[in-house]
Structures are given as structure tokens and as C-alpha cells.
Amino acid sequence: MMADIRKALVGKRAQQAKRAVLGQHHNDGWLAKLFIYFMLSIVAYLYLQPFFYMVSTMFKNLSDLLDPTVQWIPRKLEWNNLVRAWNGLKYPQSFANTITIALFGSLIQVCVCALTGYALAKLKFPGKGLAQFLVFLTFLVPPQIIIIPLYVIFSKLGWLNTPLVFLVPALFGQGLRSALFIIIFRQFFKTLPDALEEAAKLDGASTFRIFSRIMMPLARSACLVVFLFSFIWYWNQYYEPSMFLNNAYQPLSIRLNQLPQVLMGTNPDPSAQLFNPITEGTKMAGAFLIVFPPLLVYIVTQRWFVEGIERTGLVD
CATH class of the missing domain: 1.10.3720.10 (MetI-like)
Incomplete structure (x- = not known):
């Protein structure tokens, strides 16, 4: 009897875990949400990358611009560019x-x-x-x-x-x-x-x-x-x-x-x-x-x- 109850509990937990991962519908499970967030992150990066480049470049001095190792974060903020x-x-x-x-x-x-x-x-x-x-x-x-x-x-x-x-x-x-x-x-x-x-x-x-x-x-x-x-x-x-x-x-x-x-x-x-x-x-x-x-x-x-x-x- 106890074995049957334990088996039923394990099966119920397995169903709950499956429902949490896959969801009752195609877009409410963890797996679907991770995929959606991943795709949204890619789209957001494609749209925001030019803006990030603009902000990063406007604070670079000449040495940072000529240094290929300086990508996003300048070594020193160059405020004279704004002036x-x-x-x-x-x-x-x-x-x-x-x-x-x-x-x-x-x-x-x-x-x-x-x-x-x-x-x-x-x-x-x-x-x-x-x-x-x-x-x-x-x-x-x-x-x-x-x-x-x-x-x-x-x-x-x-x-x-x-x-x-x-x-x-x-x-x-x-x-x-x-x-x-x-x-x-x-x-x-x-x-x-x-x-x-x-x-x-x-x-x-x-x-x-x-x-x-x-x-x-x-x-x-x-x-x-x-x-x-x-x-x-x-x-x-x-x-x-x-x-x-x-x-x-x-x-x-x-x-x-x-x-x-x-x-x-x-x-x-x-x-x-x-x-x-x-x-x-x-x-x-x-x-x-x-x-x-x-x-x-x-x-x-x-x-x-x-x-x-x-x-x-x-x-x-």
C-alpha cells in the first residue's frame, strides 16, 4: 500500500515538473520562456548595439580609438568630445x-x-x-x-x-x-x-x-x-x-x-x-x-x- 502511495506521489511530482518545464500551453513553460527571452535578448542587442557603440565612442580619446584592444569601455572618459x-x-x-x-x-x-x-x-x-x-x-x-x-x-x-x-x-x-x-x-x-x-x-x-x-x-x-x-x-x-x-x-x-x-x-x-x-x-x-x-x-x-x-x- 505504501509503495503504491509513494509511486503515485512520484508520478504526481513528475507531472508537475513536466508541466513546469513544458507548460500546459505552448508558451507558459520554463523552456518556452527561456527561448522567448533568448530571442528577445538577441533582438534587443541588435537594436541597442548601435546606441551602445555611439555612447562608448563619444567618451574615447584618440589613443583609445586607435587601440584595437579597447572595444566598449574606454580607459579614460574624454568629456571634451561633448564640448x-x-x-x-x-x-x-x-x-x-x-x-x-x-x-x-x-x-x-x-x-x-x-x-x-x-x-x-x-x-x-x-x-x-x-x-x-x-x-x-x-x-x-x-x-x-x-x-x-x-x-x-x-x-x-x-x-x-x-x-x-x-x-x-x-x-x-x-x-x-x-x-x-x-x-x-x-x-x-x-x-x-x-x-x-x-x-x-x-x-x-x-x-x-x-x-x-x-x-x-x-x-x-x-x-x-x-x-x-x-x-x-x-x-x-x-x-x-x-x-x-x-x-x-x-x-x-x-x-x-x-x-x-x-x-x-x-x-x-x-x-x-x-x-x-x-x-x-x-x-x-x-x-x-x-x-x-x-x-x-x-x-x-x-x-x-x-x-x-x-x-x-x-x-x-
């Missing part, structure tokens, strides 16, 4: 230019794209299908095709070398990737029940009042997603500023491209600019100074950003 990058980028002025374009452009995009997306999702008006087609068309047309007509128009209006070349198009729904943001808002507003609007109309609310008092508060998660995407893209853009802005009004992205030339004092061979160990640490410091502000914004708003991604359906 030289700060001065070479003309950081206060360039930061003010960049934040003006990115912040105000993003806020305008949120308001205008939300209004357009709401109209396409909830309102009925003649030519609605054509309007939706034109929105999708602007999403497909690359900016290189229309850059020359835009340059001529902005030149005649006297907007070149000012933030107006980015803020005014955003005001009319033609900002950086505005079509994508309109689609995001359209999909979000389509998920909201029509009963909300019908109840508000019974109380005498106008269409704009419904949008501003009911729909926009409900779309806070979508607004945050659009704001962050727009802010990052405006912050990192290079092609349009290189065409419309000169030395009098340049953002950080243009200054970073000119940093090797500024550090060398002349215009050397392009290969010397890219692979010169004398400027490598300063260039990585400049890249860090540009990456850090949007990274800080994302860290602060990460929780709401992930929630907004889920609610707007971008994960589908």
Missing part, C-alpha cells in the same frame, strides 16, 4: 530651430489631421470618396517628385530659410506624412459609436462642438501617437531642410552632417570625413546630443504611447 560637438553643432541655436519646427509642426499636425480624419470617418459630404483617394495619393507620392515646384512656390512667397516652409503646409494638412496621420485618426474615429454623436445632436450640439468636446478628449491616445511620430520625423528630417534652409536657419540634422567639415577646418576628402579617428568621438557625441531629446520624450511618454498604439489599431 567640441556642442560648439561645432552651434547647439543652442540649432536646437531652437529644430524644436520650433518639430514642436509646432507636430501640434499643428495633431489638430489638423484629427479634424480631417473625423470628417472622413463620421461626416457625409459630396466628394468624400474623392477626398479619401487624394489623401491616400499624397501618402504614396514621394517628396522628391514635388520638391522643385515646392521650392519655386516657397521662393516666390519669401518663405525660404524660415520655419514657414514646414508649418504652413502642416496647417493645410500637407505636413510631413500628414496622410498617414489622417488615416490613423480616421480609423480611430470609425471605432467610436455613432450613439455619442446622436445624443449630442439631440442636445443641440454643433458638429464642431461634438468634435472638440466629445471626440477629441476620447482621442487622446491617438493624439499622443500622432504627436510622437510627427515630432520624431520632424526632428530627424534631413532632405527637406537641406533644400529649403541655408546656414542662417539650420536644424540639428544639417549641422551634424556638416560637423566633420567644421572640425577639420577645411573640406577634406569625403572618406576622410567618414573614417577619420580624430573626429570620430566628436561625431558620436554630436549624434548623442541630437538623439537624447526625443529619446527623453519617449521615455517620459512611453506608457501612454504603447496604450495609444493598441487603441489606434497600429498593431493589427
Whole structure:
């Protein structure tokens, strides 16, 4: 009798151990979790390795850069790289230019794209299908095709070398990737029940009042997603500023491209600019100074950003 009980206990423990290792389902056992964590660690390393390289290199002096035995941790922290990058980028002025374009452009995009997306999702008006087609068309047309007509128009209006070349198009729904943001808002507003609007109309609310008092508060998660995407893209853009802005009004992205030339004092061979160990640490410091502000914004708003991604359906 005792032997049978002991055998049953051993069998039960074996089943528990098997369930703990393999799990009742395919993804809840120790073995599956170890595999998932292993794969996530590899993906995280692939994404973070360039950032780690940038941080490590910006603190290396010339001897550490030339020493192949120094890989990640420098023997001595070289803080002068940050100072030289700060001065070479003309950081206060360039930061003010960049934040003006990115912040105000993003806020305008949120308001205008939300209004357009709401109209396409909830309102009925003649030519609605054509309007939706034109929105999708602007999403497909690359900016290189229309850059020359835009340059001529902005030149005649006297907007070149000012933030107006980015803020005014955003005001009319033609900002950086505005079509994508309109689609995001359209999909979000389509998920909201029509009963909300019908109840508000019974109380005498106008269409704009419904949008501003009911729909926009409900779309806070979508607004945050659009704001962050727009802010990052405006912050990192290079092609349009290189065409419309000169030395009098340049953002950080243009200054970073000119940093090797500024550090060398002349215009050397392009290969010397890219692979010169004398400027490598300063260039990585400049890249860090540009990456850090949007990274800080994302860290602060990460929780709401992930929630907004889920609610707007971008994960589908």
C-alpha cells in the first residue's frame, strides 16, 4: 500500500515538473520562456548595439580609438568630445530651430489631421470618396517628385530659410506624412459609436462642438501617437531642410552632417570625413546630443504611447 502511495506521489511530482518545464500551453513553460527571452535578448542587442557603440565612442580619446584592444569601455572618459560637438553643432541655436519646427509642426499636425480624419470617418459630404483617394495619393507620392515646384512656390512667397516652409503646409494638412496621420485618426474615429454623436445632436450640439468636446478628449491616445511620430520625423528630417534652409536657419540634422567639415577646418576628402579617428568621438557625441531629446520624450511618454498604439489599431 505504501509503495503504491509513494509511486503515485512520484508520478504526481513528475507531472508537475513536466508541466513546469513544458507548460500546459505552448508558451507558459520554463523552456518556452527561456527561448522567448533568448530571442528577445538577441533582438534587443541588435537594436541597442548601435546606441551602445555611439555612447562608448563619444567618451574615447584618440589613443583609445586607435587601440584595437579597447572595444566598449574606454580607459579614460574624454568629456571634451561633448564640448567640441556642442560648439561645432552651434547647439543652442540649432536646437531652437529644430524644436520650433518639430514642436509646432507636430501640434499643428495633431489638430489638423484629427479634424480631417473625423470628417472622413463620421461626416457625409459630396466628394468624400474623392477626398479619401487624394489623401491616400499624397501618402504614396514621394517628396522628391514635388520638391522643385515646392521650392519655386516657397521662393516666390519669401518663405525660404524660415520655419514657414514646414508649418504652413502642416496647417493645410500637407505636413510631413500628414496622410498617414489622417488615416490613423480616421480609423480611430470609425471605432467610436455613432450613439455619442446622436445624443449630442439631440442636445443641440454643433458638429464642431461634438468634435472638440466629445471626440477629441476620447482621442487622446491617438493624439499622443500622432504627436510622437510627427515630432520624431520632424526632428530627424534631413532632405527637406537641406533644400529649403541655408546656414542662417539650420536644424540639428544639417549641422551634424556638416560637423566633420567644421572640425577639420577645411573640406577634406569625403572618406576622410567618414573614417577619420580624430573626429570620430566628436561625431558620436554630436549624434548623442541630437538623439537624447526625443529619446527623453519617449521615455517620459512611453506608457501612454504603447496604450495609444493598441487603441489606434497600429498593431493589427
